Structure formats: structure tokens, C-alpha cells
Amino acid sequence: MMNSSSDDILPTGVPRRAEPSAGSCGGAAIRVAGLDVSRGGTPVLRDVSMTVPRGAVVGLLGPSGCGKTTLMRAIVGVQAIASGSVTVLDRPAGDRGLRGRIGYVTQRLSVYPDLSVRDNVSYFAALSGVGSGRVDLVIDQVGLGELSRRRVGALSGGEANRASLACALVGDPEVLVLDEPTVGLDPMTREDLWERFRALSDAGRALLISSHVMDEALRCDGLVLMRRGRVLAALTPGELLARTGEETPDRAFLTLIRSGQEGEGR
Numbered sequence: 218m219m220n221s222s223s224d225d226i227l228p229t230g231v232p233r234r235a236e237p238s239a240g241s242c243g244g245a246a247i248r249v250a251g252l253d254v255s256r257g258g259t260p261v262l263r264d265v266s267m268t269v270p271r272g273a274v275v276g277l278l279g280p281s282g283c284g285k286t287t288l289m290r291a292i293v294g295v296q297a298i299a300s301g302s303v304t305v306l307d308r309p310a311g312d313r314g315l316r317g318r319i320g321y322v323t324q325r326l327s328v329y330p331d332l333s334v335r336d337n338v339s340y341f342a343a344l345s346g347v348g349s350g351r352v353d354l355v356i357d358q359v360g361l362g363e364l365s366r367r368r369v370g371a372l373s374g375g376e377a378n379r380a381s382l383a384c385a386l387v388g389d390p391e392v393l394v395l396d397e398p399t400v401g402l403d404p405m406t407r408e409d410l411w412e413r414f415r416a417l418s419d420a421g422r423a424l425l426i427s428s429h430v431m432d433e434a435l436r437c438d439g440l441v442l443m444r445r446g447r448v449l450a451a452l453t454p455g456e457l458l459a460r461t462g463e464e465t466p467d468r469a470f471l472t473l474i475r476s477g478q479e480g481e482g483r
């Protein structure tokens with residue numbers, strides 16, 4: 218039986234490190250309830266409910282086309298929704314008051330190819346009103362220190378992705394929504410970035426990170442597993458392995474899908 222009630226949807230264990238201290242304004246940075254979205258007249262998200270606690274890294278996993286990007290677009294407020302609710306930092310998604318408080322890195326490059334890494338990040342710093350003090354810091358954090366003067370158009374795909382990430386990080390947003398940020402990266406760079414994500418969550422930021430790479434699931438505090446526009450399960454990596462009896466997340470995901478299909482009588 219998959220999670221469906223809103224009481225179920227916080228992966229157990231996730232809020233523990235993310236629970237607000239007394240007096241703070243609530244544990245969930247992102248709260249999605251009963252979300253339905255259609256694109257091009259076709260339903261692509263159906264009754265999606267999930268939360269991302271403050272101070273946690275939640276992995277959004279599922280096969281290509283299952284609706285991960287659409288869910289992220291709804292969370293950052295650029296996707297029309299049919300029904301349900303999406304709340305970020307206690308405000309409706311897309312609210313003007315959220316500007317600068319959410320960082321979003323899309324799969325497509327959202328930086329200017331004709332500008333250098335440094336100029337791109339400086340531009341985003343100016344947009345966020347943070348000044349230039351953090352520019353070199355975030356460029357170093359994504360491992361582009363030596364390439365900061367190079368035009369983004371002359372970077373490799375993975376380097377350009379990291380330039381996008383630096384632009385999202387420079388405003389020090391409270392919520393980060395990252396659509397496959399590690400795609401095309403070598404294992405060492407991937408490792409560095411996950412350390413960075415962990416440091417951000419330790420500092421209280423909420424991160425929702427989509428990935429095709431199931432092994433990255435083990436690095437997350439909580440997982441939202443999607444299939445065909447629905448949330449198949451929301452749970453911790455440990456729960457995923459324990460529930461399925463599998464040793465690796467990709468096998469566990471397949472086992473969950475199969476058990477779901479049996480439940481559907483297919």
C-alpha cells in the first residue's frame with residue numbers, strides 16, 4: 218500500500234534532523250497536496266502529495282517522463298495546475314514574496330553562453346540583491362574557480378551545469394529545487410556536489426533533487442518515488458531497502474513497481 222494520506226507523506230525519519238526548533242515556523246519548506254497537472258491536454262500529475270522538510274535533502278526519483286520536472290515547475294510556480302495546492306515557505310507557489318528565496322536549476326541551461334561564469338554569477342547576484350561578496354565563493358563551491366573567466370558557451374556540459382548551479386546558489390536561497398544537477402558529471406565532481414548539498418541542508422536549507430541515478434537515493438534523507446504521474450512511495454532510503462528486502466535502490470524501486478502492479482491487479 219502506497220502512501221496517500223497527507224499524514225503519511227512525510228517520509229518517516231526525514232523530519233527528525235529537519236524538525237524545527239521550538240518557535241520556528243513549521244517543518245515543511247515545500248508542501249504539495251492533491252496536485253493534478255495537465256500538459257498539452259494530457260494529465261501528467263495525478264493526486265501528488267509530498268513534503269520537503271527544512272534542513273533535509275529529498276530525492277525525487279522515477280523513470281523518464283514520470284512527471285519529476287512538471288512537479289518541480291509547479292513548486293517553483295511556473296506551471297499551471299489543475300487542482301490541489303503547492304505551498305513553499307508557507308506561501309502559495311509562485312507568490313512574489315518567494316522571489317529570491319527559491320533557487321531552481323533546470324535541466325536546460327539557464328545561463329548566458331556569451332558571458333563568462335563570473336559575469337553570469339555576478340548577474341544573478343545582482344538580481345538577488347546580494348552584491349558580489351558571494352560570487353567567488355559559490356564559483357569555488359561548484360569547482361569552477363579556475364574556469365571563472367571562461368565563457369559558459371566554451372565549457373563542457375557538466376561544467377555549464379555547475380555554472381547554472383552557482384547562479385542558483387549565489388542568492389543563498391532557503392529552498393533549492395535542482396533538476397538532475399549531477400547528470401553528466403564524473404564521480405569525483407558528483408561526490409563534491411553531494412557534499413555541498415549536505416552542507417546546505419546542515420545549514421537548514423531544504424533541497425529537492427531529481428535524479429535518474431538510483432544510487433544517489435542513498436545520499437538523501439527522504440525519497441519521493443514517482444511513476445506515471447503519481448507518487449509511488451515517500452519514504453527514507455532505509456525504509457525503501459527494508460520494505461523491499463533489496464540491497465540496492467534500483468532493485469528496490471523495481472520491486473516496489475512490481476508490487477504496486479500486483480496491487481493494481483495488472
Ligand SMILES: Nc1ncnc2c1ncn2[C@@H]1O[C@H](COP(=O)(O)OP(=O)(O)OP(=O)(O)O)[C@@H](O)[C@H]1O
Pocket residue numbers: 256257258259261279280281282283284285286287288
Ligand atoms: N509542454 C508539454 N506538453 C505536453 N506534454 C508535456 C510537455 N512537457 C512534458 N510533457 C509530458 O509530461 C510528462 C511528464 O514530463 P516531465 O518532463 O515532467 O517528466 P520527467 O519525469 O521530468 O522526465 P525526464 O526524467 O525525462 O526529464 C511526459 O509524458 C511528457 O511527455
